Amino acid sequence: ILLAQEVVLDHQLEWAVEKAKAGNLVGARYHVLFALANRSQELQRFAQELRPLGLEYFFDELLYAASFDPDVCAKLRQVTLAQEAGQTALASDLLDEIPSHLQSLPICLLPRANNENRRGYRHFATRLYKRIARRWPLDPVGYYNTIENLMEDEKWDEAIQVFDQAPESYRILVLSQQHRTQLDNHEYKP
Numbered sequence: 001i002l003l004a005q006e007v008v009l010d011h012q013l014e015w016a017v018e019k020a021k022a023g024n025l026v027g028a029r030y031h032v033l034f035a036l037a038n039r040s041q042e043l044q045r046f047a048q049e050l051r052p053l054g055l056e057y058f059f060d061e062l063l064y065a066a067s068f069d070p071d072v073c074a075k076l077r078q079v080t081l082a083q084e085a086g087q088t089a090l091a092s093d094l095l096d097e098i099p100s101h102l103q104s105l106p107i108c109l110l111p112r113a114n115n116e117n118r119r120g121y122r123h124f125a126t127r128l129y130k131r132i133a134r135r136w137p138l139d140p141v142g143y144y145n146t147i148e149n150l151m152e153d154e155k156w157d158e159a160i161q162v163f164d165q166a167p168e169s170y171r172i173l174v175l176s177q178q179h180r181t182q183l184d185n186h187e188y189k190p
Contacts, residue, residue, distance in 0.1 A: 009038055013046055020053035025139050025169045029058055036062075037077030040070055054169075057136055061105045068099055072107075079111045083118055091115045106132045110141060122149050133162070140170035147179050151188040159183055 012035030019027035032046055032055075043066055047059040065072045075098055082091040095103070095112050102108055113128035126149040133142025143166040150159035160183050163176075170176050182188055 009035055013042070013049060016046065017049055017053065020050055020055060023054070023169055023172050025054060025058075026141055026173070028053070028055060029139075029141075032058070032062075033073055033076060033080075036073035038074075040066070040073055043073075054138065057138065058107070061107050065102045065105060065107060068102060072098065072102065076107065076111055079115070083111070083115055086118075088115050088119045091118075106135045106142075109135075113145065117145070117149070122152065125149060126153075130162075133165075138167045138169060140167065140173060140176075143167070143170050144173070144175065144179075147183075148190075151179070151182055152190070154186075154188070156183065156186050 012031045016028045016031035016035070019025075019031060028050060032050065036043055036046065043062065047063060051059050062073070069075070075094060079091045079094045082088070082094060091111070092115060095108065095115065098108055103112070109128050109132050113125045113132065116122075116128065117125035126146055129142045129145040129149065131142070132139075133146060136142060143162055146162050147159050147166075150156075150162065159179075163179060163183060166176070
């Protein structure tokens with residue numbers, strides 16, 4: 001098991017580069033955070049490889065956050081694991097342990113928004129997703145989640161407006177076409 005874990009971790013940078021070259025910034029970010037949660041000492045190497053591939057915005061934040069809290073990736077991974085286990089209160093507590101001046105960064109706002117969404121505070125989560133979209137205008141995550149929430153709230157015109165503003169990195173996602181169909185039909189299917 002330990003050997004398999006090492007093999008998977010050894011390939012995260014390669015897979016992140018592959019995703020970034022394909023324009024899939026979400027996939028690239030996933031591989032980065034997964035790897036650095038386990039190997040924070042590789043942050044500079046990942047940044048050097050991935051910044052030129054469209055992830056400057058992400059690594060600017062990550063390097064800044066790591067300069068104050070070298071374990072920030074591990075903490076964000078713990079938040080994700082708590083959320084996946086349905087432990088939203090624990091996830092909130094873990095997010096609150098991150099230094100307060102880092103909590104306004106999109107890398108910290110995203111797990112908070114996801115957590116608020118899971119807790120049923122969709123309106124608050126949507127506001128956070130919109131902030132993320134403004135701060136990361138080339139990354140699809142803020143747009144995607146905003147559109148999802150607006151459709152669920154049946155705010156079709158606003159969802160269409162966000163869809164039209166979304167970057168190319170959103171449009172390459174298969175789910176963006178599903179969104180378009182749902183928006184056209186004014187019918188949300190999670």
